[in-house]
Amino acid sequence: xxxxxxxxxxxxxxxxxxxxxxxxxxxxxxxxxxxxxxxxxxxxxxxxxxxxxxxxxxxxxxxxxxxxxxxxxxxxxxxxxxxxxxxxxxxxxxxxxxxxxxxxxxxxxxxxxxxxxxxxxxxxxxxxxxxxxxxxxxxxxxxxxxxxxxxxxxxxxxxxxxxxxxxxxxxxxxxxxxxxxxxxxxxxxxxxxxxxxxxxxxxxxxxxxxxxxxxxxxxxxxxxxxxxxxxxxxxxxxxxxxxxxxxxxxxxxxxxxxxxxxxxxxxxxxxxxxxxxxxxxxxxxx
Numbered sequence: 001x002x003x004x005x006x007x008x009x010x011x012x013x014x015x016x017x018x019x020x021x022x023x024x025x026x027x028x029x030x031x032x033x034x035x036x037x038x039x040x041x042x043x044x045x046x047x048x049x050x051x052x053x054x055x056x057x058x059x060x061x062x063x064x065x066x067x068x069x070x071x072x073x074x075x076x077x078x079x080x081x082x083x084x085x086x087x088x089x090x091x092x093x094x095x096x097x098x099x100x101x102x103x104x105x106x107x108x109x110x111x112x113x114x115x116x117x118x119x120x121x122x123x124x125x126x127x128x129x130x131x132x133x134x135x136x137x138x139x140x141x142x143x144x145x146x147x148x149x150x151x152x153x154x155x156x157x158x159x160x161x162x163x164x165x166x167x168x169x170x171x172x173x174x175x176x177x178x179x180x181x182x183x184x185x186x187x188x189x190x191x192x193x194x195x196x197x198x199x200x201x202x203x204x205x206x207x208x209x210x211x212x213x214x215x216x217x218x219x220x221x222x223x224x225x226x227x228x229x230x231x232x233x234x235x236x237x238x239x240x241x242x243x244x245x246x247x248x249x250x251x252x253x254x255x256x257x258x259x260x261x262x263x264x265x266x267x268x269x270x271x272x273x274x275x276x277x278x279x280x281x282x283x284x285x286x
Contacts, residue, residue, distance in 0.1 A: 008133065024158055027065075041257060048118040
């Protein structure tokens, strides 16, 4: 599956503030640049959650590759591409690096080493794809910067797709008291109670899918995941709660990184730690 971008849910408040949730897929090696946009709420597929064999097979079947083989020069942008002959050599070297990474991952996962996926999969990240759910009210800076010719070509490619999806999407109007709940399907919106919809939307945003990990819709598993997310208190996983939101009456009121919308996360007093953790003994730090 190549680069992609699609709007999962698009809403507009009575005050006229648009809130858009988008799913994007791009090479993991540009993910750090997406992370610099601080007004985005994000959840992404995690290397720590993917079984090693599945990660190896995915990278081997469809590795993420550069789209522009730029010539070395001073500055952050490569204005010219290398020659056809040099590109053949560069692609061969990139392929050898990929094969080396796959071989090392296989070796580290072998029974005599049996290293955990949170380490083995990191070796494969430069060649992997990542799927990310992004929710935001503020998109202008991202689109202005990342669709510009100076942007890294791989990031510009997905940003162009995202801008096209954003422009082609028609947001639905929500009234005060209604909720923006990504990944809730139409039949679920009609049949499930509000509290269930909120919880399931959070869980699916955390999973970056409306399917459970075994590929089926399972409300019980979704709610079980929701309870695990919230159960840790200040040590819980609160970022998925940011994709779910309800309109505010004022277009100038901020809730977290949203303008004119209240994040579901802000309904929980324990959504942030108020004190530092207990001081650990020095021996525990080594």
